[in-house]
Amino acid sequence: AAAPDVDQIFAVANSTKYGGAGYSGNDIGTFSSDNSASLQVAIHELGHSLGNLADEYHYGGGSTWTGTEPSTANISTLEADEMAGSSAKWFRWLGFVQPGVGGHDTFEGAGYHEFGLFRPTANSMMRELNQRFNMPGREALIIEFSKVVDLIEDRIPADSIVPADAIASVVAVEPLHGLDYRWEHDGIEIPNATTSMLDLSTIATLEDGDLISVIVTDPTDMVRDEAARTDWMTDRVDWIVSAPSAPDPDLNGDGRVDGADLGIMLLYWGSSGTPGDLDGDGQVGGPDLGIMLAGWTG
Structure with missing residues (x-):
């Protein structure tokens, strides 16, 4: 309530204990303050809370994902050829080699499961600390930044x-x-x-x-x-x-531009602030006469 326009919330524990959490879709992350990995954990959790990214690691043990296609941008049930064929997930990045990260493909093992889910790169910040975000992760973060x-x-x-x-x-x-x-x-x-x-x-x-x-x-x-x-x-x-409206040389308002209007102009020739000052330069003179003649109806 005290910060109604907040974009992200980070709850920091005054602790040396390793750990943190990021809540995708809720813009909330947590991490401890005094662990040697605290900053890296915070960056990883920001990947969850801001980028809505999934974890790209697995726990081993032979577990297999049997669910539907995840909504997150950086894990998928699709292998590279299926992804490219259906223009899904990170198909735009397939084959791209990112300095410090490597090539983008589909690597099995992600979302806590050893089988059935694929990640974009062999390693990244969402798989292991002290790594860079891969391109699907970067893209997701940039888009979320841009939304706010x-x-x-x-x-x-x-x-x-x-x-x-x-x-x-x-x-x-x-x-x-x-x-x-x-x-x-x-x-x-x-x-x-x-x-x-x-x-x-x-x-x-x-x-x-x-x-x-x-x-x-x-x-x-x-x-x-x-x-x-x-x-x-x-x-x-x-x-x-x-834009200013075009000057009206019909000085007497009779619907015609003729000798009567010219007479009015000549009456005020050389004067300032008068009806004949058609160009608004503060004086009735040659330029005003030119405007009148251009609109002459006779």
């Missing part, structure tokens, strides 16, 4: 309405590998707009009420599940453009 962290932290302007001559930008969480930025005008990608900001005055066709969007994506190659990237690793901000 928005890529876009702030938008400028903060309002959903943006002037047509503004510079629109976003402040994003920048990982070491960088992010992909894509800007759109009414749903159509703007060429060469690939940074966190965009000068709207460079868009010649921009009109009042148009939609400007920026889509930010984390392109990390540690995730190969593109559906997850779209759902959890992509963020978006939209603005509605506010």
